Amino acid sequence: MPRHFRPLGRRVLWIATLAMMLGAVVALVARLLTGLIGLVTNLAFYGRVSTEFSSPAGNHLGLWVIGVPVVGGLIVGVMARWGSRAIRGHGIPEAMEQVLLNESRIPPRITWLKPVSSAIAIGTGGPFGAEGPIIATGGALGSLVGQLLHVTADERKTLLASGAAAGMAAVFSAPISSILLAIELLLFERRARSLIPVALAAAIGTGVRYVLEGNEPMFPMPDIATPAFSALIAYMVMGVIVGVASVGITKLTYAIEDGFEKLPIHWMWWPAIGGVVVGVVGYLMPTTLGVGYTNIAAVIAGQIGLGGMLALCLMKLLSWSVALGSGTSGGTLAPLFTIGGALGGVLGLLCVAWLPWLQVDAKVAALVCMAAIFAGASRAFLTSVVFAFETTQQPHGLLPLLCGCATAYLVSGLMMRNTIMTEKIARRGVRVPTEYAADYLERISVADACSRDVVSLRASQRLGEVREWLSTEQVAARHQGFPVLDEGGRLLGVVTRRDLLNGAVGGDAIVQSLVHRAPLVVREDHTLREAADHMVEADVGRLVVVGGKDMQQVVGIITRGDLLKAHAQRLREAHEPSRHLGGKSAT
Template identity: 65%
Template sequence: MTGASVPPPRPSAADPLPVSPGLGDVMTAARMPRKSVQLDKRVLLISTIAILLAATCALIAQWLTALIGIVTNFAFYGRWSTELTSPAGNHLGAWVILVPVVGGLIVGAMARWGSAAIRGHGIPEAMEQVLLNQSRIPPRITFLKPVSSAVAIGTGGPFGAEGPIIATGGALGSLIGQLMHVTAIERKTLLAAGAAAGMAAVFGSPISAVILAVELLLFELRPRSLIPVALAATTATGIRYAMVGSHAVFAMPQVAIPGAGALLFYVLLGAALGFISVGVTRAVYAVEDAFDRLPIHWMWWPALGGLAVGVVGFFAPLTLGVGYTNIEQIVSGGFALNALMFLCAMKFLSWVIALGSGTSGGTLAPLFTIGGALGAAAGMLAAPLLPRLGIDPRIAGLVGMAAMFAGASRAVLASIVFAFETTLQPAGLLPLLGGCSMAYLVSCLCMRQTIMTEKIARRGVRVPSEYAADYLDQVLVRDSCSRDLTVLNAADDLGSVRRWLASGDAKAQFLGYPVLDQTGNLRGIVTRRQLLDAQNADAKGVGELLPTAPIIVFEDNSLREAADHMVEEKVGSVAVVTREAPQKIVGVLTRGDLVTAHTRRLSEARDANRQIRVRQAIRERLRRTPDGG
């Protein structure tokens, strides 16, 4: 080829190429995608750590419960005891108003001079660290969170112990992950394992603890994370059984399987609770916004919230403290209708102000109390009006408490299973499924964020709300790669190639040009920019612009594997080969091909939306037609 000539037409990649004897050399030198495996042996190490972590979290749960008992007994009864006692039986009179105020002052001081991250119920903060900071929670949270929560709850805060324990377990898992220098994914797994272990240690609910971790912390359902978290929840529950027994946390009398009419009522009740959960969520953040507008430092807000807790607690002592006995009484039918409504209103008022003030507390137990009271009250009102339906107020209370949490947090599966695990009532499963699903539906339609995500969403954090199989993992390279290619020879003169490109005869191949050696074997891919920007172009051959080994993917690789490979190699295109003849190029895959692969998915979504619009138009036309024809 002379310097002024234009290279002759290039062979097509579809043309047969001679088989190279250097098959082993190509396979050894070529840079290929990592072999995709579902699990590797490292999961055994992470699972072992998760089990040890769970055992520690189970002990911490008992320690924190004892600490809450110590603070409660000292603050309300002036005695030293680790027994978890309700503050409702105190004889302090009006002085009870000052006890939560003192607790709020202590929490505010700990937040200001310790860590502001102890404010709130902990799960949104853990979600934020998972999404933005590779699951790194500051180590001091491991100590400050349980102590501040014990002070807040022990001095009458209307919160459950489960939120702080979940946050503490997650912080401990994150700390272990930071000390061991594991990967970000493994650290996230340990964080979720600690959180699940904390919840399981409090309620003896391992399955719902795992589901809650999946729905709110892991944002995935993969063996690499599910196995360690499940083993951690199992371990924590086993230790709880050994220490306090395996009885139901919220024991309730045996109930009968509901009939069709009663089931319909529970489903409609779930929908109603869905609407109420939206209002409750908005109320929490409205109160929080109101505190933000106060002209005083946020350190003093928990004391103001404590003042509200004390005033409400003076008139309604049952609102003080964790309130687990209240939940048990609700699902057991232990409250009269008037008492239920009063407890619901006062608990909501106390909790929403305290939580909005930024003190350290949880959301699960208050939401269960409020939702359970509403559900049981609705059951009591409906049962005599519709006697043939066989409505049981106890099941209504069970559905109400789970539906309230499902609507507020959208952890719908965790809510269903949790209500079953804590009551051990199989007859409630079907009503729970229907009621929680309806609450979830209403919440999704009426509210963009949840009680768990609103706070961090305001900071610009996008929280995943749907979990679906990776579409790119379902499409193979052979179905998306480009096969109509123009190729170059490694020995081609760069000057001639550049003049060929400038002449306009060259095919506009922005994905690059595959380069073959003299035997037709693949050497690599050179881009148009590399060809045009090369220095001393007339003195070099095309082959000198290539790396020492080609970057390839196989036809049977998934687009996800190919995309990850392209990111790791920092290239915009890769050569596609077959496993039978890896020296023979059959196509090129580019970033544009990865984008184009989503066309079918988007087309299916558009077709579904088009069908919905057609049906809506037909219904609208029928509605406007006088005779309905």
């Protein structure tokens, strides 16, 4: 008899406990990573020993600043070649690949190689944020815990996602968006058994951040007024523009990566070459160097003018896309937020100047486009909306965020097959789920799908008689399995057509002699998902459906074909338009 589905089992208590401990550890690791980035930044740009989180923009190196990202890129290239190639890039695609293909097993060395390489890349001016590396590091720590302990692949995936969510929550003080990021980009599901541990890990990670750094919003901005209806329409249009931009940015990034692939030198040197561009751009516009969190805060607070935001948008895009395409170690979130926020600020100021009747707030436009560009590039729609809210703590920004992110998501989905997170692994043949729908088989009971015209055999029948009947009876010809009943009508087992026609068994043998194991049965109140899982576990193609007071009365048979037929209604609902009024056809 198949197991009835249970949303939670006691084992989730153990996984949740591990996730909470993991959340605390990852939050401390996040603190160490930011300190390490600060140390490398201060050494590289200011020649001082300090772990204070500093911006490279205030350096006085002059032209020598061009060489700093080159040296950082060279070190990262060496670490990637003789450490692990998995440290290249922003880490989320690699984590997704391990979840989908390798039972969430990330090599243990990534737990230290990724943060160290990222600290070097960012600390020497790389235009990345700290959140990408800590998400990858937290995921690697969760995977390591899952490999050291006796857990299932599903539980290991939950621990991986818990570590990643705790890392993002600890960096941004954004627990809800961290949970959503784990659901949209790592778990590929929303089940209680995985959601609860991830939520607890994110909560603990945020709590540790509160203790260490306080609970102020990551990107403070002036209070937002309730938006006018005309402004909401404008934010939707901006979302369309940013959605197109997100597609272009994704294609640009991978075009640059393809260009590096064609270089006649080993990939170890590519980050150093990318560092040349980072250094030149950083010399021309120092604010493009490093994580750039202060840039994001300044943009959404309205502290940068039109020309400054336009230059920041273009120069940050150039620096980041070349650096990421070169394969150095870094993230995508902060650079995209900077680019999108600056673009939104430009659009907002133009609306204020040219279309004042729209009542657009330039600061809100920057906030909306900051989130919308990530929604379009990654299609992590809910993550983008909630992240912008949590990091600014502006509730009146939620409605504009929904408008802009939804249209950006729509445009991206129509124009681009893969995302900035999935293009790399899709090229390697990895199929990434993009839609998370309720299992259709869970909605249908066995009683609604099973075949009722059961053809059964008596245990005492001779095989010769049965074989003659099989060759002449048309009803029997349509069946491949037959329940075997005793004289009292009780189920003894099931025999297949192949069993009955086996020439090695003489015709004088009785049917009961072919029954070698207890019958595999299912009740009418089981779901088709439970029945399908039972078939897979037992390696059979059919189950006898039983009922009655003692559950021994045969009422039907459910086969693999019946499971496939059940999907016909799902396909009709998805693809066949219909018009109904009051439950009847409108024709």
